[in-house]
Amino acid sequence: MAVLQLLGMKHSGKSTLGSLAARKLGWTFLDLDTLLEAEHPGAHRKTSREIYRELGQATFQHYEAQAATRVALRLASESVVLAWGGGTATNPTAVEALGRQGVLVLLDEKAEVLYERILRGGLPAFLSKDHPWEDFLRLYDERMALMSALTPHRLILGGAGIDRALTQLLEILQGVLHAR
Numbered sequence: 001m002a003v004l005q006l007l008g009m010k011h012s013g014k015s016t017l018g019s020l021a022a023r024k025l026g027w028t029f030l031d032l033d034t035l036l037e038a039e040h041p042g043a044h045r046k047t048s049r050e051i052y053r054e055l056g057q058a059t060f061q062h063y064e065a066q067a068a069t070r071v072a073l074r075l076a077s078e079s080v081v082l083a084w085g086g087g088t089a090t091n092p093t094a095v096e097a098l099g100r101q102g103v104l105v106l107l108d109e110k111a112e113v114l115y116e117r118i119l120r121g122g123l124p125a126f127l128s129k130d131h132p133w134e135d136f137l138r139l140y141d142e143r144m145a146l147m148s149a150l151t152p153h154r155l156i157l158g159g160a161g162i163d164r165a166l167t168q169l170l171e172i173l174q175g176v177l178h179a180r
Helices: 014-025 032-039 048-055 057-075 092-098 111-120 132-150 162-179
Strands: 003-008 028-031 080-083 103-108 153-156
Touching: 003 014, 003 132, 014 028, 014 080, 014 162, 028 032, 028 057, 032 048, 032 057, 032 080, 048 057, 057 080, 057 092, 103 132, 103 162, 111 132, 153 162
Parallel strands: 003 080, 003 103, 028 080, 103 153
Antiparallel strands: none
16 A cells, blocks of 8 residues: 655645645545544534644644554555644654654745744644744744654745645655655
8 A cells, every 4th residue: 555644834735735646646635633633522523723722732642643543554554645733743652653654745835934824824822922933933943853854755845836736746756656
């Protein structure tokens, strides 16, 4: 089975590119944030943003690790494109569960572009009201370093349109699969 895992910061295009790539390849698309939301018990299903804001980072990462453990079984048995959450690389249990199955590609977008996209949805819980830009830059540097250590494959987006980004992503995947 073939697996493509997309890593990147929040709003880097993991879900959008992942779903398009899966459709083009005829593979299953899975989004770790959506799977994480399904791990939350209760009658009212919360978004990943609500879970983080209302229940805190530790609970969020617990649900994320559960979702990663469940999805890891699917990665071993079917062709999948998996979009990680923006902070998954900071969750050692989730990273261990997902391992290095398949091809991992880091979607690399400029910090300024990501920050603007994130703020369109309101200030997230992981950024302070007093210094959101500084908080974001710190997270950006930390998370990009963690993700860069997980894979040598990087797609530099530079604000690229979705069609160009999809073509480049599929070229990376094809190149890696043919090299094996």
